[in-house]
Amino acid sequence: xxxxRCRTKPVALKLPRHHTALCSDCLDHYVVDQVERAIRHxxxxxxxxxxxxxxxxxxxxxxxxxxxxxxxxxxxxxxIQQGIGGYSTDAEVKTRAxxxxxxxxxxxxxxxxxxxxxVTAMADMSRRSACSACxxxxxxxxxxxxxxxxxxxxxxxxxxxxxxxxxxGNLLRWQVDYLAKQSPALPAxxxxxxxxVKPLFRLTEQEVAAYAVLRKIDYVIDECPMSHDAHSxxxxxxxxxxxxxxxxxxxxxxxxxxxxxxxxxAAGAEEAILNECTRCGEPTTGTLCGHCRxxxxxxxxxxxxxxxxxxxxxxxxxxxxxA
Amino acid sequence: xxxxRCRTKPVALKLPRHHTALCSDCLDHYVVDQVERAIRHxxxxxxxxxxxxxxxxxxxxxxxxxxxxxxxxxxxxxxIQQGIGGYSTDAEVKTRAxxxxxxxxxxxxxxxxxxxxxVTAMADMSRRSACSACxxxxxxxxxxxxxxxxxxxxxxxxxxxxxxxxxxGNLLRWQVDYLAKQSPALPAxxxxxxxxVKPLFRLTEQEVAAYAVLRKIDYVIDECPMSHDAHSxxxxxxxxxxxxxxxxxxxxxxxxxxxxxxxxxAAGAEEAILNECTRCGEPTTGTLCGHCRxxxxxxxxxxxxxxxxxxxxxxxxxxxxxA
Numbered sequence: 104x105x106x107x108r109c110r111t112k113p114v115a116l117k118l119p120r121h122h123t124a125l126c127s128d129c130l131d132h133y134v135v136d137q138v139e140r141a142i143r144h145x146x147x148x149x150x151x152x153x154x155x156x157x158x159x160x161x162x163x164x165x166x167x168x169x170x171x172x173x174x175x176x177x178x179x180x181x182x183i184q185q186g187i188g189g190y191s192t193d194a195e196v197k198t199r200a201x202x203x204x205x206x207x208x209x210x211x212x213x214x215x216x217x218x219x220x221x222v223t224a225m226a227d228m229s230r231r232s233a234c235s236a237c238x239x240x241x242x243x244x245x246x247x248x249x250x251x252x253x254x255x256x257x258x259x260x261x262x263x264x265x266x267x268x269x270x271x272g273n274l275l276r277w278q279v280d281y282l283a284k285q286s287p288a289l290p291a292x293x294x295x296x297x298x299x300v301k302p303l304f305r306l307t308e309q310e311v312a313a314y315a316v317l318r319k320i321d322y323v324i325d326e327c328p329m330s331h332d333a334h335s336x337x338x339x340x341x342x343x344x345x346x347x348x349x350x351x352x353x354x355x356x357x358x359x360x361x362x363x364x365x366x367x368x369a370a371g372a373e374e375a376i377l378n379e380c381t382r383c384g385e386p387t388t389g390t391l392c393g394h395c396r397x398x399x400x401x402x403x404x405x406x407x408x409x410x411x412x413x414x415x416x417x418x419x420x421x422x423x424x425x426a
Numbered sequence: 427x428x429x430x431r432c433r434t435k436p437v438a439l440k441l442p443r444h445h446t447a448l449c450s451d452c453l454d455h456y457v458v459d460q461v462e463r464a465i466r467h468x469x470x471x472x473x474x475x476x477x478x479x480x481x482x483x484x485x486x487x488x489x490x491x492x493x494x495x496x497x498x499x500x501x502x503x504x505x506i507q508q509g510i511g512g513y514s515t516d517a518e519v520k521t522r523a524x525x526x527x528x529x530x531x532x533x534x535x536x537x538x539x540x541x542x543x544x545v546t547a548m549a550d551m552s553r554r555s556a557c558s559a560c561x562x563x564x565x566x567x568x569x570x571x572x573x574x575x576x577x578x579x580x581x582x583x584x585x586x587x588x589x590x591x592x593x594x595g596n597l598l599r600w601q602v603d604y605l606a607k608q609s610p611a612l613p614a615x616x617x618x619x620x621x622x623v624k625p626l627f628r629l630t631e632q633e634v635a636a637y638a639v640l641r642k643i644d645y646v647i648d649e650c651p652m653s654h655d656a657h658s659x660x661x662x663x664x665x666x667x668x669x670x671x672x673x674x675x676x677x678x679x680x681x682x683x684x685x686x687x688x689x690x691x692a693a694g695a696e697e698a699i700l701n702e703c704t705r706c707g708e709p710t711t712g713t714l715c716g717h718c719r720x721x722x723x724x725x726x727x728x729x730x731x732x733x734x735x736x737x738x739x740x741x742x743x744x745x746x747x748x749a
Contacts, residue, residue, distance in 0.1 A: 274597055274679075275668070275675055275678070275679045276678065276679075276682075277678075277679075277682045277683065277686060279686070332671070334671075334672065337667065337668055337671045337672075338668070340667065341664035341665075341667055341668055342664075344660065344663065344664055344667070345598070345660055345661070345664055348655070348657075348660045349657065349660075352598055355598070355599065355600075356597075356598045356599075356600075359599075359600045360600065363600060363602070
């Protein structure tokens with residue numbers, strides 16, 4: 104079967120939702136084009152603006168970093184060492200190797216060094232799921248590290264499957280307040296927040312995986328061992344089943360939501376008022392921020408002194424490589 | 427394992443979403459209670475008011491009729507003979523037998539006798555899916571027959587799975603206008619429309635099936651042979667998968683939607699303005715109603731004269747049994 108675009112090379116990937124099938128070269132063009140469209144449409148960042156890229160070591164985040172670097176954006180990576188045994192070691196090794204091979208700057212933030220324990224310990228101590236604890240601490244670190252290093256924007260590797268699954272979850276639970284915040288480009292709604300963008304939101308997980316393979320990126324293939332029963336995986340499985348029967352379901356579901364988002368936001372969501380956390384000073388809707396609620400039980404168990412409000416809980420970061 | 431309610435009889439059905447398991451007697455109480463709650467909460471109909479019950483011959487509609495009859499509501503059944511071979515013959519036989527055994531009135535509306543062809547022919551001629559053609563013609567007939575016989579309300583056997591699947595489909599396609607109309611109790615929004623109610627909306631498909639089995643109702647077990655790839659079946663399968671991992675997902679999704687419905691309706695849905703169909707005079711949002719668009723190609727193919735606007739396309743109905 105020949106590529107439906109160039110009609111010469113053999114097909115590398117079928118894209119049923121676009122009624123097409125592409126060879127490796129045309130798939131590469133397609134992926135770059137979709138990312139460029141996403142960045143331009145949502146004015147995510149300019150070509151001369153430094154962008155912090157959150158990299159886990161998986162296909163999505165390394166694929167994103169590879170894309171932005173090739174597209175000549177000014178990128179620095181930030182990797183959170185979660186302390187989940189061999190999985191995290193492997194992720195850090197692959198992320199460091201990726202950056203080194205391309206001469207890219209990378210910041211590594213080690214949770215065990217920082218808090219005396221990784222995601223598993225934090226989840227246990229704070230009685231949260233590992234995914235909840237991890238997500239809270241990661242979002243906190245991306246924003247704080249980014250801001251302290253002078254970045255105004257952080258990019259994550261969330262793809263169409265991630266966003267559609269999150270939307271489905273928010274609708275199944277009618278978390279209307281979350282709908283208003285589910286955008287591929289979140290503005291800095293507080294002086295201490297930097298912008299958050301998701302340049303891969305137009306590409307499916309399968310398309311990003313194919314891109315990473317074609318680009319010979321050495322990424323962590325395993326899913327995180329803590330996420331085996333995460334709701335998001337069940338939402339993705341349900342959507343994949345529906346996509347199989349009606350290609351385009353996921354894309355229409357999420358992109359049409361974005362088109363209608365002002366309406367959804369009007370339907371009951373209230374603008375959150377942000378305070379500063381009484382412990383760490385970072386923005387929060389409450390008094391003690393989610394991050395401090397997650398890490399404090401672990402800190403106390405480690406018998407270290409609680410950090411006063413004026414002291415940052417994030418270590419001075421190290422730039423391992425300069426671009 | 428003993429019933430969690432009476433603690434004496436063995437369990438007939440587990441209800442994970444309610445963290446319980448019931449024996450046959452307690453399940454019966456539960457089902458009757460849920461239906462009574464549904465009827466009262468939405469003021470579906472009074473006990474002295476005649477109710478037309480749409481009966482296909484399946485577990486849901488015969489289960490509903492059985493329930494309403496036991497609960498001493500004043501019911502008459504209406505059955506559409508769809509002309510889908512042995513499946514429809516079986517459905518009509520079982521529906522007639524159910525009514526006869528209980529001395530209940532039943533109206534049978536035969537599509538082949540009426541239009542010269544059944545659902546399959548209508549779908550082919552009007553280039554619609556069988557489910558779309560069937561649904562359009564059935565809704566039309568229930569309303570017209572009900573009104574002409576003096577009923578002000580028609581009840582259908584839609585259960586929680588049906589309603590949650592429909593809601594999921596409407597959200598995946600962002601059919602916001604449909605959301606406003608997705609209620610267990612639709613008012614008569616036009617002089618020629620009667621109320622439409624769904625007293626089983628609080629019960630899952632499995633619960634209704636268990637009720638029908640316990641009541642020894644002889645219903646059609648097979649799914650309609652035309653519906654094997656219907657979207658609704660895929661939505662149900664996806665929701666069942668999610669329910670399995672998180673019991674209560676379906677119920678929360680639909681009941682919380684109902685609670686928030688005024689908000690959803692405000693988010694872009696416009697109140698439909700109803701005209702009268704230029705051919706048959708029944709209410710429609712356009713000029714020619716959906717029913718006439720479905721049946722007209724078949725009528726013309728049968729070389730019968732098109733019915734003038736003043737003549738009803740529904741035959742005088744026959745009351746086979748008087749209650």
